[in-house]
Amino acid sequence: MRIYLNHRFVAETKAVVSVFDHGFLYGDGVFETVRAYEGRLFRLDEHLTRLKESARGLNITLPRTLPAWHRLLYQTLAINHLKNALVRITVSRGTGPIGLDPALCRKPTLVIIPRAFNGCPETPHRKGWKVAIASVRRTPSQALNPRIKSMNFLNNILAKIQAKGNHADEGLMLSLDGYLTEGSVSNLFLIKRRRLYTPAAGLGILEGITRQVVIELAKENRIPLHETRLRPSDLYKADECFLTNTSMEIMPVVKADGMKIGDGKPGPITRHLHEAYRAQVRFECGI
Secondary structure: OEEEEOOOOOOOOHOOOOEHHHHHHHHHHEEEEEEEEOEEEEHHHHHHHHHHHHHHHOOOOOOOOHHHHHHHHHHHHHHHOOEEEEEEEEEOEEEOOOOOOHHOOOOOEEEEEEEEOOOOHHHHHHEEEEOOOOEOOOOOOOOOOOOOOOOOOOHHHHHHHHHHOOOOOOOEEEOOOOOEEEOOOEEEEEEEEOOOEEHHHOOOOOOOOHHHHHHHHHHHOOEEEEEEEOOHHHHHHOOEEEEEOOOOOEEEEEEOHHHHHOOOOOOOOHHHHHHHHHHHHHHHHOO
């Protein structure tokens, strides 16, 4: 695999950064993951816009213009002979002396890592995932702007560790006042009486690109949608539940903290929305 590192493509064994890179030292940087379907990057502009906003939030200047990003990312696919892939873009503060002052780093470090990806196995989508509510709370927006998708993912990692310890596929985090926010790598949706509910952005969630597509599809399919405050009890009493992110698209949830969601099987609205999502991907990517 050829990795893009700063100004050139290198073999993955040569793709190394300095131990003085502030991304390594402090998690000081931002990232995005984009999915390619049959050679087309889905919702690329939305991902790049969020990358730009995240970088601006950390006062990092992105090293390229939007058209240049397009060319570079498609070149990454071409040079690696990839059509179906996940492409991770990482921009760190850069290399500099130890210390928190951003001025210590003269220019950002840019890394683009592609990998072949044909989608998650069908078995999880058919059987559904188990989730567990973690004791670690979502970092409040007063402490860290949730719109910044930073390299410092420790909050999410702790939630994932707890989920695995509870034999769950994903960990859900609550806000400080006990409302559901999001998973360690996903956004959350509940369905009750054919209405769709998702935690409101004001609770400190990262507003996922896939989440936004689902919101659009719900409106198109006349499924009532509520962005609101949800308690764990709302999760346990839901008729259906699913998670969203770029790689897994829409993942049904069948158990939460050991309790069945609905009848313990992926529900009809979840399946319908996933079919609609894949149709949207085919339309936008010209497949």
